[in-house]
Amino acid sequence: MTEAALNHNHSYFSGGVWGWFTTVDAKRIGVLYGVSALVFAVIAGAEAMLIRTQLIVPNNDFLAADTYNAMFTMHGVTMIFAFVMPINAAFFNFIVPLQIGARDVAFPRLNALSYWVFLAGGLIFHGGFLTWELPKVGWFAYANLTETQYSGHGTDFYVIGLLVLGLASLIGSINFISTILNMRAPGMTMMRLPLFTWTVLITNIMLLLALPVITIALVQLLFDRFFGTGIFNPTAGGSAILWQHLFWVFGHPEVYILILPPMGMVSEILATFSRKPLFGYSAMVFAVAAIGVLGFVVWAHHMFTVGMGPIAMAIFSASTMLIAIPTGVKIFNWISTMWGGALRMTTAMWFSVGFILMFTIGGLSGIMHSSPPIDWQQQDSYFVVAHFHYVLFGGSVFGILGGIYYWFPKVTGRMLSEKLGKIHFWLTVIGFNTTFFPQHFLGVDGMPRRIYTYPEGLNFELWNMVSTLGAYTTAVAGLLFFINIFVSLKSGEKAPADPWDGRTIEWAVTSPPPEYNFAKLPQVEARDDFWYKKYETKSFKPEKPGEVLLPNPSSYPFFTAVGIALSGAGFLWGPEFLGPVSPISLVGVVVVLVSAFGWSFQKFEG
Amino acid sequence: MSEQAEHHYTSLGVDNRKLGMWLLIASECMLFGTLIVSYLIFRTKSLVGPHPREVLSIPITTVSTFVLLMSSFSVVLALYSIQQDDHKAFRRWILVTVLGGLVFLGFQTYEFTEFVHGGLGLSTNVFGSTFFMLTGTHGAHVAVGVILLLSLFFASLRGKLREDGALKVDTIALYWHFVDVIWIVIFTVVYLFVFV
Numbered sequence: 001m002t003e004a005a006l007n008h009n010h011s012y013f014s015g016g017v018w019g020w021f022t023t024v025d026a027k028r029i030g031v032l033y034g035v036s037a038l039v040f041a042v043i044a045g046a047e048a049m050l051i052r053t054q055l056i057v058p059n060n061d062f063l064a065a066d067t068y069n070a071m072f073t074m075h076g077v078t079m080i081f082a083f084v085m086p087i088n089a090a091f092f093n094f095i096v097p098l099q100i101g102a103r104d105v106a107f108p109r110l111n112a113l114s115y116w117v118f119l120a121g122g123l124i125f126h127g128g129f130l131t132w133e134l135p136k137v138g139w140f141a142y143a144n145l146t147e148t149q150y151s152g153h154g155t156d157f158y159v160i161g162l163l164v165l166g167l168a169s170l171i172g173s174i175n176f177i178s179t180i181l182n183m184r185a186p187g188m189t190m191m192r193l194p195l196f197t198w199t200v201l202i203t204n205i206m207l208l209l210a211l212p213v214i215t216i217a218l219v220q221l222l223f224d225r226f227f228g229t230g231i232f233n234p235t236a237g238g239s240a241i242l243w244q245h246l247f248w249v250f251g252h253p254e255v256y257i258l259i260l261p262p263m264g265m266v267s268e269i270l271a272t273f274s275r276k277p278l279f280g281y282s283a284m285v286f287a288v289a290a291i292g293v294l295g296f297v298v299w300a301h302h303m304f305t306v307g308m309g310p311i312a313m314a315i316f317s318a319s320t321m322l323i324a325i326p327t328g329v330k331i332f333n334w335i336s337t338m339w340g341g342a343l344r345m346t347t348a349m350w351f352s353v354g355f356i357l358m359f360t361i362g363g364l365s366g367i368m369h370s371s372p373p374i375d376w377q378q379q380d381s382y383f384v385v386a387h388f389h390y391v392l393f394g395g396s397v398f399g400i401l402g403g404i405y406y407w408f409p410k411v412t413g414r415m416l417s418e419k420l421g422k423i424h425f426w427l428t429v430i431g432f433n434t435t436f437f438p439q440h441f442l443g444v445d446g447m448p449r450r451i452y453t454y455p456e457g458l459n460f461e462l463w464n465m466v467s468t469l470g471a472y473t474t475a476v477a478g479l480l481f482f483i484n485i486f487v488s489l490k491s492g493e494k495a496p497a498d499p500w501d502g503r504t505i506e507w508a509v510t511s512p513p514p515e516y517n518f519a520k521l522p523q524v525e526a527r528d529d530f531w532y533k534k535y536e537t538k539s540f541k542p543e544k545p546g547e548v549l550l551p552n553p554s555s556y557p558f559f560t561a562v563g564i565a566l567s568g569a570g571f572l573w574g575p576e577f578l579g580p581v582s583p584i585s586l587v588g589v590v591v592v593l594v595s596a597f598g599w600s601f602q603k604f605e606g
Numbered sequence: 607m608s609e610q611a612e613h614h615y616t617s618l619g620v621d622n623r624k625l626g627m628w629l630l631i632a633s634e635c636m637l638f639g640t641l642i643v644s645y646l647i648f649r650t651k652s653l654v655g656p657h658p659r660e661v662l663s664i665p666i667t668t669v670s671t672f673v674l675l676m677s678s679f680s681v682v683l684a685l686y687s688i689q690q691d692d693h694k695a696f697r698r699w700i701l702v703t704v705l706g707g708l709v710f711l712g713f714q715t716y717e718f719t720e721f722v723h724g725g726l727g728l729s730t731n732v733f734g735s736t737f738f739m740l741t742g743t744h745g746a747h748v749a750v751g752v753i754l755l756l757s758l759f760f761a762s763l764r765g766k767l768r769e770d771g772a773l774k775v776d777t778i779a780l781y782w783h784f785v786d787v788i789w790i791v792i793f794t795v796v797y798l799f800v801f802v
Contacts, residue, residue, distance in 0.1 A: 188617075220735075
């Protein structure tokens with residue numbers, strides 16, 4: 001018992017380097033997720049700069065066509081799977097246990113496993129850089145471009161990398177659904193959950209149900225590429241369209257998986273800085289749940305040009321338009337939250353207001369695509385690129401940046417500079433809109449996506465130049481953001497427990513939180529419990545440090561992830577051994593088995 | 607750790623591990639759903655033979671199906687025994703369940719070998735590819751189940767199932783039932799649909 005009992009008052013991040021490899025503390029794992037995600041964001045951002053530089057003038061030869069294809073593939077997959085999803089997971093890990101009044105997650109060791117498997121997947125996906133064999137098939141990797149006769153070894157990095165990344169998210173989803181359903185503090189009923197936690201719950205349910213579909217599709221592709229099956233190959237009796245269906249059955253829920261958590265963050269930020277409860281809380285919860293359900297029945301709107309027939313198109317067109325209803329509910333509720341509030345325009349608040357506006361623009365162009373005849377015009381043009389960057393950058397990334405400015409003090413114990421933050425915000429807004437708004441015009445003028453250059457005289461020159469200059473501005477803004485982080489970590493103002501006059505119970509604990517989160521499990525009495533106790537009952541007292549039994553560290557998750565990484569790597573590197581698979585895989589399987597054996601016999605408290 | 611099982615408060619009153627298993631099963635439904643849909647699309651689309659009707663044997667598979675379904679019954683008896691604290695009976699019924707799983711896997715190995723000898727390999731045609739992927743994935747699940755059941759057996763031998771044994775058995779039995787239930791769907795779709 002004593003071994004695991006941790007002494008009080010330690011901040012959660014004290015301890016040596018090995019401690020980070022064996023940690024099962026959700027807060028530390030959250031920090032690991034966040035840092036890794038930001039590194040991948042820098043890589044994917046650099047790829048975006050290369051793409052835009054290639055397109056700055058017509059007939060440019062800055063990048064070869066082949067390299068250009070690799071860059072947009074790497075940029076898309078990395079941004080989605082190695083930046084937005086893991087940085088959302090960083091927030092899940094750090095904020096959700098604090099918001100529901102729990103000391104840890106339901107499965108601390110699986111949580112660590114999920115992080116290490118994610119890291120392995122991200123590294124495997126980038127492994128193609130070692131020999132410059134990169135996937136060049138787009139993030140959707142349409143068949144039969146992915147069959148061996150049309151694409152090289154690079155595609156294997158896509159297949160294996162995504163399989164491993166998917167496994168990480170699947171483990172994470174089981175953990176987070178269990179945590180939110182089962183680890184709530186006494187009194188924290190479902191309808192008292194902070195809205196961010198609600199969005200995390202729905203997101204993870206979507207992950208749980210959508211990931212197996214892409215997993216099977218990827219396994220089928222893997223069999224096509226490695227074992228000679230012809231599932232996506234029409235000349236062998238297979239179907240290239242099946243890939244599109246399976247990919248988008250996953251891929252469309254995936255876009256809500258990317259946007260729902262930032263929506264939750266924005267909901268928290270708007271309420272806090274308006275000093276008002278979130279307007280229409282129950283309507284918001286139902287809107288999030290409705291999006292979660294509808295997200296599964298709209299996938300074929302990505303496939304209107306495939307020729308599915310009028311009935312299928314009518315159904316998917318209608319279901320797509322339905323999504324506008326819960327989304328509209330959310331937008332009106334956010335605006336109503338601000339209405340008549342005592343607004344404090346902090347950087348987090350600016351990003352949230354920016355989120356509403358940018359996301360609405362992206363949502364409106366989205367409704368346009370839901371109509372098949374219009375979609376036929378816009379499919380594969382820059383109009384679509386503009387649309388999804390408005391929802392993913394203007395939406396997800398703005399929300400995430402707001403979330404970082406909002407929770408950074410809680411995570412690190414330091415305030416981010418508001419002065420730099422506001423410059424960062426305005427540069428981002430200007431850069432982002434300059435980059436992507438002109439792409440609407442380019443798309444309507446007929447400029448296709450994924451083509452490495454364009455000829456002169458098609459009226460594409462001006463807006464491409466503007467777009468690229470906008471991209472450089474966004475890059476400068478990003479640089480400013482990282483400077484802000486480094487400067488503030490070193491010499492930022494020390495953060496009090498409750499720097500923003502917050503509403504939810506994560507602000508009741510010190511910044512950074514103690515390792516055990518809560519010395520005594522909180523007794524929740526209301527929605528926005530912390531605010532309620534501060535101002536309504538005036539019963540809030542900061543808790544005294546205590547001694548709490550916590551799960552002890554474990555190295556098995558790390559080694560299990562190493563084994564999984566090796567199992568995957570055997571498909572990519574090394575001599576052929578078992579069919580086309582190298583002995584590295586065999587070593588990996590042994591490592592997994594040994595680690596799993598040790599794992600199940602480890603004495604583990606918590 | 608003290609001898610008594612430490613009591614954990616949970617919001618739903620369900621143990622985390624059992625809740626986690628239910629969630630895994632939800633996910634597995636989508637996994638098998640995708641495999642089954644792929645099979646249904648392709649079972650009649652092969653460009654070359656053998657076709658389903660030429661190779662699939664309903665009588666043989668009916669026997670293995672019956673054995674697998676009975677193992678769901680024996681795992682319930684195992685759970686009942688450990689709830690009654692009768693560890694000897696528990697181990698007996700667990701072994702019966704393991705045996706059922708192994709018999710099923712034996713039948714599947716026999717079936718796969720016969721098919722390969724009869725000219726139906728993984729990459730022969732799209733029926734073969736999707737058939738082997740679907741039933742192979744299910745077989746892998748049965749194999750994992752057998753390992754889990756065996757680990758329960760050895761844990762019981764070493765006296766490790768005294769504290770929260772019934773819960774562990776319950777959780778793994780849940781998985782075992784799922785593997786059986788999904789086989790009923792696969793048996794129907796793959797074997798009985800031969801005549802459709």
